[in-house]
Amino acid sequence: MRALLWIVLAATAIWTGYWWVGSSQIESGVKAWIAAQPPGMVSASSVEVHGIPNRFDLTVSDIVVSDPRRGVTVSSPFVQIYAMAWKPWHVIAALxxxxxxxxxxxxxxxxxxxxxxxxxxxxxxxxxxxxxVGEAHGVKLGSDAGWTLGFDTALASAAEDATRPNSYRLGLRVANIAPDPVMVQALAATDLPHIVEAVVVDAHAVLTAALNRNAAQTKPQLMALEIADAQINWGALRFSAKGTLTAGPDGLAEGEIALRIEGWKRLPPILVALGLIKPDVAPTVERMLGIVAQQGGDLEVLQIKLICKDGGMVLGPLPLGPAPRMRNMSGA
Known part of the structure; x- marks a missing residue:
């Protein structure tokens, strides 16, 4: 019995020592990383680790991350990151x-x-x-420029696809999106509801290198984006897309995305409400879209392709400008 007691005490001491060593390394490592960033990039008022004996609970308070070159700053009252002491490769973060x-x-x-x-x-x-996997509930964005946007739930994921090297399956689902009230008021004449029911994306991304601890050195870049299914459901307006884009020799996107839009006649008022076109241009846009829909054989459904080729991008017969850059060929 006494031997068993000593074994328990020794195991407890070893485990406690492991936790203290681990927590000290986490705390010092995070502080060192913050200190190593260029001036004005990252700051925090405190870094603490709790959770003895079975968890590493990291709390970084008053964290501010800035990109002075772009003029963008993100701040949060704190960030919490949790991991079980026996499974540190699985962490959970909360904001x-x-x-x-x-x-x-x-x-x-x-x-x-x-x-x-x-x-x-x-x-x-x-x-x-x-x-x-990331999830958010009851989110609302409010800008001092006067607009708001909210949604009930959002779930985003990225998972390794073991069947192909450097490939990851991407998923997104956002439910019950509340657009800005000003936009809703501008669309009052349409039959669109005040809530966008869902935005759904199922895709694969193929990168130049794996996402691992060496990513800062290998700098993975996008080689291909395969959209198996993308949907926006907003009342009678139904949008879907599928197709593949790959990075060409110059790093610009090549390929095509097939778009299908049911209830497309509601698009011109939306474009006006978003400020993308002027009200007097809306009838012309509607006539152009009607011609494209007629070519597809169903006047109620708009089927059109977004094509990236030879450095340019076109939507059906409409040129949109340069194709998006998927890969930086300079390697920077």
């Missing part, structure tokens, strides 16, 4: 309500019921990404 995003022309405040993320890495020396 409180009250983030502030400062842009060159406005300041956006983010309030929420909850924002959480779960990160699972492979337990190996490379610490490669296994799965990343």
């Amino acid at each position: 409180p309500s009250g983030q502030v995003i400062t842009l060159p022309d406005q300041k956006v405040t983010v309030t929420s019921d909850s924002i959480r993320a779960s990160l699972q890495l492979h337990p190996s020396t490379a610490l490669a990404l296994n799965e990343l």
Whole structure:
């Protein structure tokens, strides 16, 4: 019996020592990382680790992350990151309500019921990404420029696709989006509801390198984006897309995305409400879209392709300008 007691005490001492060593390394590592950033990039009022004996609970208070070159700053009252002591490769992060995003022309405040993320890495020396899942509930964005945007729930994920190298499955679902009231008022003449029911994306991304602990050196870039399904459901307006874009020799996107829009006649008023076109141009846009719909054989459904080719991008017969850059060929 006495031997068993000594074994228990020794195991407890070893485990406690492991926790203290681990927590000290986490705390000093985070402080060192903050201190190593260029002046004005990252700051925090305190870094603390609690949770003895079974968890590492990291709290970084009053954190501010800035990009002075772009004039963007993000601040949060705190960030909390949790990990079980016996499974440090699986961490959970949480944000409180009250983030502030400062842009060159406005300041956006983010309030929420909850924002959480779960990160699972492979337990190996490379610490490669296994799965990343983020979820948010009761989110509202309010800008001092006068607009608001909210949604009930959002779920985003990125998971390793083990069947292909450097490939990750991407998912997104946002439910019950409340557009800015000014936009809703501008659309009062349409039959669109005040809430966008859902935005859904199912896609694959193929990168130039794996997402792991060496990503800062290998700098993974996008090689291909395969959209299996993308949808926006807003009352009678139904939007869907699928297709593939790949990075060409110059790093610009090549490929095509097939778009299908049911209830497309509601698009011109939306474009006007968003300030993308002027009201007097809306009838012309509607006539052009009607011609495209007629070519598809169904006047109620608009089927059109977004094509990226030879450095340019066109939507059906309409040129949109240069194709988006997917990969920086300079390697910087």
